[in-house]
Amino acid sequence: MEKTRPKHLDLPKIRLPIPGIVSILHRVSGAFMFLAIPVVFWLLAGSLSSEAEFDAYRGFVAYPIVKLALLGLLWAYLHHACAGIRFLLLDVHKGLELSTARATAKAVMVVSLVLTAVIGGVLW
Numbered sequence: 149m150e151k152t153r154p155k156h157l158d159l160p161k162i163r164l165p166i167p168g169i170v171s172i173l174h175r176v177s178g179a180f181m182f183l184a185i186p187v188v189f190w191l192l193a194g195s196l197s198s199e200a201e202f203d204a205y206r207g208f209v210a211y212p213i214v215k216l217a218l219l220g221l222l223w224a225y226l227h228h229a230c231a232g233i234r235f236l237l238l239d240v241h242k243g244l245e246l247s248t249a250r251a252t253a254k255a256v257m258v259v260s261l262v263l264t265a266v267i268g269g270v271l272w
Contacts, residue, residue: 165253173227180220191209219264227257
């Protein structure tokens with residue numbers, strides 16, 4: 149009896165469920181925030197050194213591409229926080245049913261995007 153296993157995985161054909169997407173995005177957002185630490189410290193240190201430096205950094209942050217990057221960092225923080233709360237609840241065995249797990253994963257996506265839009269809109 150020969151098994152008919154695939155010789156290779158066709159990744160574009162594999163559909164990951166929403167909880168899996170949230171899990172991967174949780175890891176990606178954590179890595180993005182970790183890699184952004186030097187830039188955030190650089191911006192913070194420069195803005196606190198003097199009034200002239202603060203004005204220079206404020207001018208730097210005014211560029212649209214920098215605002216977009218900071219908006220991405222804001223999303224990463226909010227998504228990571230929302231998904232982290234979800235994973236803490238899963239660790240204490242709350243929301244393990246399939247329908248609840250899918251609903252909380254969708255809620256994480258919606259809440260993180262809405263919070264990013266609201267806070268980003270206020271700060272932009």
